[in-house]
Amino acid sequence: MKIYFGKLLKSMAVAMILFFAVTGTGLAADEGPIKLGIAGAHSGDLASYGIPSVRAAELAVEHRNAMNGVLGRKIELLVEDDVCKPEVATNTATKLVSQDVHVVVGHICSGATKAALGIYKDKKVITMSPSATNPALTQSGDYPNFYRTIASDDAQARLEVDFATDVLKLKKIAVLHDKGDYGKGLAEFAKQFIEQDKKAEVVLYEGVTPGAVDYSAVVQKIKRSDADCVIFGGYHPEASKIVMQMRKKKMDTVFISDDGVKDDTFIKVAGQYAEGVYATGPRDTSKNPIAIAAIAAHKEKFNGEDPGAFFLNAYAATLALLNAIEKAGSTDYDAVTKALQTEYVATPLGIIRFDDRGDAIGIGFSMYQVKNGVYTEIE
Amino acid sequence: MDWEYFFELLLGGLTRGSIYALIALGYTMVYGIIELINFAHGEIYMIGAFTALIFASILTLMGMNQLAVLVLASIAAVIYAAAYGFTVEKIAYKPLRHAPRLSPLISAIGMSIFLQNYVLLAQTSDFLPFPSLIPEFEFMEPVAHIISSAELLIIITTAVVMICLTILIKFTRLGKAMRATAQDRTMARLVGINVNRVISSTFVIGSALAAIGGILIASHIGMINFYIGFIAGIKAFTAAVLGGIGSIPGAVLGALVLGWTESFATGYVSSDYEDVFAFALLVLILIFRPAGILGRSTSQKV
Numbered sequence: 203m204k205i206y207f208g209k210l211l212k213s214m215a216v217a218m219i220l221f222f223a224v225t226g227t228g229l230a231a232d233e234g235p236i237k238l239g240i241a242g243a244h245s246g247d248l249a250s251y252g253i254p255s256v257r258a259a260e261l262a263v264e265h266r267n268a269m270n271g272v273l274g275r276k277i278e279l280l281v282e283d284d285v286c287k288p289e290v291a292t293n294t295a296t297k298l299v300s301q302d303v304h305v306v307v308g309h310i311c312s313g314a315t316k317a318a319l320g321i322y323k324d325k326k327v328i329t330m331s332p333s334a335t336n337p338a339l340t341q342s343g344d345y346p347n348f349y350r351t352i353a354s355d356d357a358q359a360r361l362e363v364d365f366a367t368d369v370l371k372l373k374k375i376a377v378l379h380d381k382g383d384y385g386k387g388l389a390e391f392a393k394q395f396i397e398q399d400k401k402a403e404v405v406l407y408e409g410v411t412p413g414a415v416d417y418s419a420v421v422q423k424i425k426r427s428d429a430d431c432v433i434f435g436g437y438h439p440e441a442s443k444i445v446m447q448m449r450k451k452k453m454d455t456v457f458i459s460d461d462g463v464k465d466d467t468f469i470k471v472a473g474q475y476a477e478g479v480y481a482t483g484p485r486d487t488s489k490n491p492i493a494i495a496a497i498a499a500h501k502e503k504f505n506g507e508d509p510g511a512f513f514l515n516a517y518a519a520t521l522a523l524l525n526a527i528e529k530a531g532s533t534d535y536d537a538v539t540k541a542l543q544t545e546y547v548a549t550p551l552g553i554i555r556f557d558d559r560g561d562a563i564g565i566g567f568s569m570y571q572v573k574n575g576v577y578t579e580i581e
Numbered sequence: 582m583d584w585e586y587f588f589e590l591l592l593g594g595l596t597r598g599s600i601y602a603l604i605a606l607g608y609t610m611v612y613g614i615i616e617l618i619n620f621a622h623g624e625i626y627m628i629g630a631f632t633a634l635i636f637a638s639i640l641t642l643m644g645m646n647q648l649a650v651l652v653l654a655s656i657a658a659v660i661y662a663a664a665y666g667f668t669v670e671k672i673a674y675k676p677l678r679h680a681p682r683l684s685p686l687i688s689a690i691g692m693s694i695f696l697q698n699y700v701l702l703a704q705t706s707d708f709l710p711f712p713s714l715i716p717e718f719e720f721m722e723p724v725a726h727i728i729s730s731a732e733l734l735i736i737i738t739t740a741v742v743m744i745c746l747t748i749l750i751k752f753t754r755l756g757k758a759m760r761a762t763a764q765d766r767t768m769a770r771l772v773g774i775n776v777n778r779v780i781s782s783t784f785v786i787g788s789a790l791a792a793i794g795g796i797l798i799a800s801h802i803g804m805i806n807f808y809i810g811f812i813a814g815i816k817a818f819t820a821a822v823l824g825g826i827g828s829i830p831g832a833v834l835g836a837l838v839l840g841w842t843e844s845f846a847t848g849y850v851s852s853d854y855e856d857v858f859a860f861a862l863l864v865l866i867l868i869f870r871p872a873g874i875l876g877r878s879t880s881q882k883v
Contacts, residue, residue, distance in 0.1 A: 381853070409853045413812045415600060416802055418593040418732075419847035419855075426586055439708050439804065446803045450717075450729060471710045471804045 235278040236271070236533060238263065238523065239298040239327075241308030241318065243286035252310045254509050255332050255516035256281055259307055261499050262520040272528050284309055288317035295321040303327060304533040305523045307516060312336035319345045326535040328542070330523055332515035337391075340559040347535075349542060349556050351518040351549070353566040355384075358482045359391035359435075361567050362458050365480065366431050367401040370456060376406035376429035378420070378444070380436030388435035388460055405429045412440055421447045424455065431456040438468035442476070449475040456480070464570055464577055476575075482567040485552070486579050487514060492521075493550035518549035518565075522556075589727050590848040591841070596732045596801075598840025599739035602833045603794030604817030605824070606746065607666075607787030609832035612821070613763045614783045616682070620689040621669050622791060623814015624696035627807065629662035629792025630711070630799040631700060637712050651714040651800075658792045665696075666788025667781055675777070693814075700807040708806045711799040735797045742790060743833060750829065755782055763827075816859075823863055825876020834874055838862070 240259045242252035263277045271277055282298055284291040291314035298306060299321060306322060306329045309315040315334040322329045323345055330349040331339075337354040339345060366372045375396055379389035386409065396404050405427040410420050421444065424432060432448075432455055434441055441463045448455060457479045464483035469476045487493045496517045500509045523538075525547040530537035546555045554564040570577040604626050611619045636654040645653070673692045677685040715731040750756035761769040762779045770776050798813070799805045816839065824835025839859055846858035866874060 408851050411852065411855050413808070414855070415798060415813055415816065416593075416597055418596065419590060419844045420852045422586065422589045422593065423848060423852070426583075439806075442708070442804060443802050450731075467707055471708050473710055473803075475803075 235276040236273075236305075236524075236527060237278050237280055237301065237303045238520070239301075239303040239306035239308065240279055240281045241284055241291070241294050241298060241306055242310035242333075243314075244281065244283040246285040248286040248311065251333060251511050252283075252286070254511055254513035255307060255310065255519075257500060257504065257509070258332075258496070258513050258516035259520045261496065261503065262517055262524070265499075266524055272524050273531065277524065284314045284318070286311040286314050288313045291315070291318040292321060294318065299325045299327060305527070305538070306330070307332065307519045307523065309334065310512070312339065315339060315348075319348055323347045328523070328526075328535065328538055330519040332519045333512040340561050343559065345560070346539075349519075349522075349560040349562070351515045351522065351551060351554070351562050351565060352512070353484075354561060355387055356391040358460050358567050359388050359433075360395060361482050361569060362388075362433050362460070362480075363392055363395040363399065365569050366433065366456070366458055367396070367399060370431070372431040372456060373402050374405045374427070374429045375402050375431045375433055376424050376427055376455075377404055377408075378406070378424075378432060378434045378436075379409050380412050380440050381409040382412070382436060384462065385434075385436030385460075389433070392433045392435065402431075410436075410440060410444070412436070417444050417447050420444065421451060421453070424448065425451065425453055429455060431458060434459045434463070436460075437462040438465045438471070441479075442468055442472040445472055445479060446475045458482075461567070466577075469572055469575055469577070476572045479572045480580075481570050481572075481577065483570050483577070485566060485568045487551055490550055490552065492517075492548060496550050514550040518551045518554070518562075521549050522547050522554065522562075585727065586848070590844045592728050592732065592736075593848075594841035594844030595837065596735050596840070597844060598820075598837035599736050600794050600798045600813070600836075601817045601820045601839055602739055602836035603742065603790050603797075604813055605821040605832040605836045606829065607791050608818050608821040609824075609826055609829060610759075610783050610787050613827040613829075614759065614780055615674070615678070615766075617674060617685050618689065618818070618826075619669075619674075619784075619787075620686070620814070620818075621673070621692035621696055622787065623810035623812075623817070624693050624700075625662050625666050625669070625788045625810070626791040626795045626813055626817075627700065627805070627810030628665050628696065628795075629658045629788075630795035630805045630809065631704060631807075632661040632792070633658040633714075633796040633799065634709060634711055634805060637714060641712065647714065647716055650712075651716075654714065655793065655796050658796055659789045662788045662792030662795070663785040666784040666791075669696075670781060670784040675780075693811075697807055697811070704807060706807065708804045711803050711805050713803060714796070714800045731797075731801045735801060738793065738797060742793065746786075746790075746829065749786075755779070759783060819859070819863055823866055823873055825870075825873030828873070828875045828877075831873055831875035838874070 240256050242255050243249050244252045267276055280301055280303055282294040284294040291309055295318035309318055310333050312334040315331050328347050332351050335352055335355045337356045377389050377393045379385040393404050393407055396402055441459050445457050459481045461483045464481035493514055497509055526538045526541035527533055529541040529545045542556045546553050551565050554562045557563055569580045571580055607622045633654045636657040637650050640650045640653055669692055673688045674685050677688055715734050718730050758774045758779045762776055820836035820839045821832045824831030842859050842862050843855050847855050
């Protein structure tokens with residue numbers, strides 16, 4: 203009996219220690235600061251995409267901490283570099299997870315984001331990217347913990363196709379691209395959407411050679427296909443050559459393109475021929491008061507510098523995450539997920555919430571048209 | 582068969598081929614004389630276009646009419662590009678004339694990269710709008726949508742330049758000296774031909790032709806940047822090899838064949854395959870006629 207009693211004591215002791223250990227960490231997690239991870243390229247040749255997100259999070263968190271944090275807890279930033287490389291991103295994610303991060307803003311590049319997401323998913327850490335546009339990240343359904351405050355690559359194609367078929371009521375569409383990753387990706391989505399919708403038909407689908415001496419053969423082909431609209435995926439040098447040759451051949455075919463063409467150089471180069479060209483571009487946020495305040499705060503803190511790429515997207519991601527934690531009342535995964543998908547939050551990009559795949563509702567692209575030498579947003 | 586479409590593609594290919602021909606002549610002439618592939622030639626074309634842009638802007642500001650601007654800007658571009666061609670030869674090739682054959686080739690590639698970056702720094706990396714210098718007028722209806730005035734001018738200019746060049750080479754003293762130098766440089770020197778002057782003239786003439794090509798194509802497509810010379814140069818070089826490098830009629834024929842191949846491949850197959858067909862043709866011709874369409878296979882000089 204004595205032996206049994208000793209064993210019981212021992213196991214009780216172990217159980218008691220374990221009990222305290224468990225409750226101990228539990229208490230610590232609830233009372234300590236909220237840990238917000240910032241992951242992305244902070245060094246290397248793509249640092250200019252990542253550093254604005256660090257600054258955005260710093261500014262948003264400073265502002266929030268000055269108002270007593272979230273749920274009465276301070277917010278702590280854990281900044282980790284992934285150099286935009288998938289193999290480094292997995293280490294970055296592991297390190298953040300081992301530091302018990304609650305939510306992460308990041309990563310910046312689509313490839314690195316994809317590599318890191320599995321690690322966060324296993325530990326049930328919500329991740330929100332300001333810049334990863336690869337459509338599969340949300341649409342595949344593989345990463346329920348993933349959100350983003352930027353529209354995915356196919357959103358532009360969707361808008362272009364809807365605009366052509368629903369607003370302009372066009373029936374015959376020629377889809378062209380520049381054979382590049384970006385342009386061809388968009389063109390493939392556009393073609394797929396037109397075929398699915400069955401409101402119009404694709405009369406021509408081709409890639410042009412970037413930098414070619416002239417495009418007269420392609421332009422003749424567009425004319426012969428009898429298309430009433432061209433949807434072009436690519437950048438402005440090719441777009442302006444094609445548009446100019448079309449207009450010189452007296453073709454008034456509608457020309458719709460993407461944010462690679464929504465560039466002032468396009469108007470400068472194509473001149474009078476640019477008039478009437480449609481292009482999608484990120485929604486205009488220059489009148490949003492939160493955006494104005496965030497940019498002003500950035501200029502004040504960083505010697506008048508302009509914020510750079512994805513600054514507002516990262517600011518919006520930080521605000522959305524903190525708001526969701528506050529509305530959920532804890533950092534619990536399920537509660538925060540529910541809050542992200544149901545509660546609207548005011549951000550520099552407008553008032554947003556997230557759909558069940560993780561894409562932001564209320565963020566996206568607008569259609570612009572060249573009128574009198576400037577791109578004008580179409581309501 | 583849709584003949585109208587066929588003629589559109591034929592004329593489109595002819596326009597494109599004419600431009601390639603103007604540039605290809607520079608490659609082929611230089612190769613014919615000193616057996617050097619002048620990879621900086623595409624950049625001379627680009628510099629011609631930039632000079633024309635600068636002069637055209639200044640002249641337009643001074644209020645000249647379009648035709649005067651076209652003529653004066655062309656003259657300026659031709660002089661400028663010729664000066665560049667002359668200088669490039671003096672700096673990068675003349676000191677290497679007796680060096681192993683690889684050295685001037687590398688020097689040519691170096692010159693090409695240097696000139697690209699020089700224009701990039703001096704001007705801008707952005708695309709610049711090029712004013713349409715060629716007067717636009719309408720033809721009668723069935724012709725109007727097949728060919729524009731700009732395309733017609735490109736084809737006519739190229740034809741005129743070819744005829745002048747043929748006369749120059751066949752009937753002038755300089756032409757004779759050039760042919761003699763091409764045949765045997767040492768022998769030409771022994772009979773009293775100033776070989777250095779002949780080589781310089783070749784560079785000057787080739788560069789002037791490239792500048793004309795630069796103005797015409799820039800005015801036709803309406804935009805230039807520092808990189809346009811690279812792709813045009815590669816295509817023209819291909820045309821010269823296709824026709825038989827060293828042969829002047831060969832360069833023209835090669836350029837037209839290349840232009841038509843690209844135009845018809847785009848028109849009847851897909852523009853995805855434009856370069857595939859063009860370069861597959863090059864490979865095929867080089868397999869069956871290693872010296873090119875009109876090239877003569879020369880035995881290696883001892």
